[in-house]
Amino acid sequence: MTTNLQPAGVPDLDRYLRERAVIVERALAETVATGDGPGRLFEAMRYSLLAGGKRLRPVLALAACEAVGGSPEAAIGFACAIEMIHTYSLIHDDLPCMDDDDLRRGRPTNHKVYGEAIATLAGDGLLTDAFAVLARSALGPKARISSRVALEAVAELAEAAGSAGMVGGQVIDLLGEGRAMELRELEYLHRKKTGALFVAAVCCGARIGGADHLQLEALREYAKAFGLAFQVVDDLLDVEESAEKMGKRTHKDEARGKATYPSLLGVDRSWELTRELARRAHAALAGFDHRADPLRMLATFAVERKL
Numbered sequence: 001m002t003t004n005l006q007p008a009g010v011p012d013l014d015r016y017l018r019e020r021a022v023i024v025e026r027a028l029a030e031t032v033a034t035g036d037g038p039g040r041l042f043e044a045m046r047y048s049l050l051a052g053g054k055r056l057r058p059v060l061a062l063a064a065c066e067a068v069g070g071s072p073e074a075a076i077g078f079a080c081a082i083e084m085i086h087t088y089s090l091i092h093d094d095l096p097c098m099d100d101d102d103l104r105r106g107r108p109t110n111h112k113v114y115g116e117a118i119a120t121l122a123g124d125g126l127l128t129d130a131f132a133v134l135a136r137s138a139l140g141p142k143a144r145i146s147s148r149v150a151l152e153a154v155a156e157l158a159e160a161a162g163s164a165g166m167v168g169g170q171v172i173d174l175l176g177e178g179r180a181m182e183l184r185e186l187e188y189l190h191r192k193k194t195g196a197l198f199v200a201a202v203c204c205g206a207r208i209g210g211a212d213h214l215q216l217e218a219l220r221e222y223a224k225a226f227g228l229a230f231q232v233v234d235d236l237l238d239v240e241e242s243a244e245k246m247g248k249r250t251h252k253d254e255a256r257g258k259a260t261y262p263s264l265l266g267v268d269r270s271w272e273l274t275r276e277l278a279r280r281a282h283a284a285l286a287g288f289d290h291r292a293d294p295l296r297m298l299a300t301f302a303v304e305r306k307l
């Protein structure tokens, strides 16, 4: 994998995000090239993986690695792995047996182009290959991490994506459709469905960067606040924005009878909650120097984003 990662200078948020997304994009295109397998499968995997997207989880992982003094090059394999897992979750979430969506990242969903069977397998391929990518990168010369750190990252990522994390959250979400939910249950669901992967992005990036125990705990608090803020904003954008702008179907939560932050708290209080969560994320970084500035900017972005 060839990458050219300079330490982040943090010029401005838009530029930072664009530059980082390009780096991630290149690494992903190289990582998931046509391998020793059916061309149609790789085409379907690349169709969704290289369809744009904000690349927030990999960007967070690189930023967390740098915040503790690590080199982002060490974390690029992990960054690719987490974006592959995120993309698999989007492909499966869009399937007719789940959310049944036609539009994702501004283009027809994977199953609309490749059919349900190939889309399911493209998701499976991305999920499984992600762990090979992570393990191989940890074995590579640029990683310079101990096998213990590598194994901790593998375990943390698998737990975040699996039954106790994202998959579990998706099940709670499906079973909750059409029935009332209290705020506490909604938060529990989102901490698993969306939040767990953000926490893994930040904590594994930081582990790879050499974080000590205290740094890891502070960054975990940052990521928990970030993940929830991101999700509340997601609920708000679903109410307030159009499908054309978002590149995916909107106004669908209400249609499916899903509890959301705006439906439980109202729009104004939901926006207030996002600001409170952003403050919490910033506060968690109090003990970090300027190298955590990208993480600070990203927390602001999570609540100010319009996409």
Ligand code: GRG
Pocket (backbone or CB within 6 Å): 052, 053, 054, 055, 056, 086, 088, 089, 090, 092, 093, 098, 105, 166, 167, 170, 193, 194, 231, 234, 307
């Ligand atoms: C199918 C196992 C399985 C899990 C699905 C994460 C998830 C669980 C489904 C995605 C659907 C969804 C709308 C989740 C809520 C928030 C979210 C993860 C939005 C998409 O993430 P972004 O905005 O997307 O980072 P891009 O396209 O920018 O990467």
